[in-house]
Amino acid sequence: MGGRSGFARWKGSLPFAGAWFRLPPPAPPADLIETEERNKDRVRLLRDRYGILFRELLQNESEPFRWAALFRSLRLMELSGEVLAGYFFEGIPGPQFISHAAFRVLQRKLPDEAVYWLAATDPASLSGVGIEPLKANLPKRIGGTHLVYRGKDLVMVSQRNGKSLTFHAPPDDPRLTEYLGVLRHLLMRAFQPVRRVTIETINGEDASRSPYIDGLRTAFEVIIEHRHVVLYRKGG
Incomplete structure (x- = not known):
């Protein structure tokens, strides 16, 4: 009895009963495939703008369009054959990725x-x-x-x-x-x-x-x- 009366006293000491409800769980992280496709679309936008992509070229872009955010997607697009990787221009350190259209232009005499x-x-x-x-x-x-x-x-x-x-x-x-x-x-x-x-x-x-x-x-x-x-x- 003492235990029950103690609980009753504790319950009665609460300022109000209130309307309690369970909060919804936090939203799950964005789907990795969806994120990757979004990054690939960003690469395509930059590829069509510049023809060739390398780290220094993207340093003035907004954060989602910079090298660190898109390098993994560039490598995947290289593996799928959507872009080409190589050393196309002297004086540019690090990897260079080029569109097929830009590569065809380079093969012709400028x-x-x-x-x-x-x-x-x-x-x-x-x-x-x-x-x-x-x-x-x-x-x-x-x-x-x-x-x-x-x-x-x-x-x-x-x-x-x-x-x-x-x-x-x-x-x-x-x-x-x-x-x-x-x-x-x-x-x-x-x-x-x-x-x-x-x-x-x-x-x-x-x-x-x-x-x-x-x-x-x-x-x-x-x-x-x-x-x-x-x-x-x-x-x-």
Whole structure:
């Protein structure tokens, strides 16, 4: 009796009876197969964007798209034949994975004489990738910077939307006007073209004293303003 009365006293001392119920069990961890398929989809997205994947290329991606998160999936996709692994480009440490389409492009002769430009922030740009040889030759990955190539050779860098130009080709290069296409784009693009491009420096010197001015005059209306060179569209 003493035991029962003790329990009754304990029960009666509770502040209220309450409505008690069992909590649901915690959700189980995500299914491993589902997680792997999600990672493979991320690899496919990156593969279609870049063509080739390696550790340094993915260092600026968000966490789920970085090398550590996707390396296992890349190896599985290599085993299944969806991607190829190997040493395709010199100077890149560690494994490289490439799409079949990109590998076919590499097997063909690349167009040595094609002139093209791209923004430093473009996914195809290697600016900002943590590989030492590239750090020395490419500008920072920031807006307003553009790279001009002739084949695989970097021939011009435009920074701050044309305020600073660096040429890696001589002033009498017969294709100089083609290299200036990125500046024409700034003046003539359909969306928010600029009225003029003011060049402050060319190859680190005052633009007004540059031997490249004659080449600029073949493509633009050129006005010298003190130490700067101002470009306008030809014909207005």
